[in-house]
Amino acid sequence: MIFVDESGFNLHSGRAFGYAPSGKSCFIVFNIYFQVTYQLLTQGQPAVLSLVPKAKQVTLIGALSDDGFVYHELLNADNTKAKGVGADEFCLFLGSLGARLPNDSIIIIDNAPIHRGDRFEEVKKSLQASKSISLEFLPPYSLFLNPIEYSFHSIKSFVRSKQPPNRAALVTEIKNAIEFAITAEKSSHFFSHCRRLYRPCAEMQEITGTLLTSPPE
Secondary structure, three states, X not given: OEEEEEEEEOOOOOOOXXXXXXXXXEEEEOOOOEOOEEEEEEOOEEEEOOOOEOOOOEEEEEEEEXXXXXXXXXEOOOOOOOOOOOHHHHHHHHHHHHHHOOOOOEEEEOOOHHHOOHHHHHHHHHHHHHHOOEEEEOOOOOHHHOHHHHHHHXXXXXXXXXXXXXXXXXXXXXXXXHXXXXXXXXXXXXXXXXXXXXXXXXXOOOOOOOOOOOOOO
């Protein structure tokens, strides 16, 4: 099985935690003109630690197996695209992915709007006819059953830890994360974790906990 999905990255993605003197608060401030400005309020005056011009996000579309990523694309790496991923881009990705997969593969996706439509149905039929590749959907609102969601969490944690100063560095760190952070062992662990949840979900049992915010180790 191959799980496919997309996730956005930008220079807004700063660290989740920070440090400040005792009795003071550490703030991360976002605005429409700048990516991230770290401010430490000292005697009512902000201390600016970093300032980066705003830019549109980079979108990672990936295909994950239990051995790791089998294929991925980075869209808008050059910051020229006005909007995020649309149905056309997603369908083009599926076509490129299908050419790289063996016959009788199963691709699993969620129910996002861009995963529907006439163009999608054409690609679906083409993959089935040419290589007997099936496209299946996860149940609605079931991100915790999708191993690639855990991989995105790990990739974003990796990228945040590197604190890329500009867009080119951001793209580089995303690629590094795919290569070095999502190992075959880690990917297999994500798949195993999701498989343990399939039966409880099928039996309509309650699923609780921080399933996506804290990837299983």
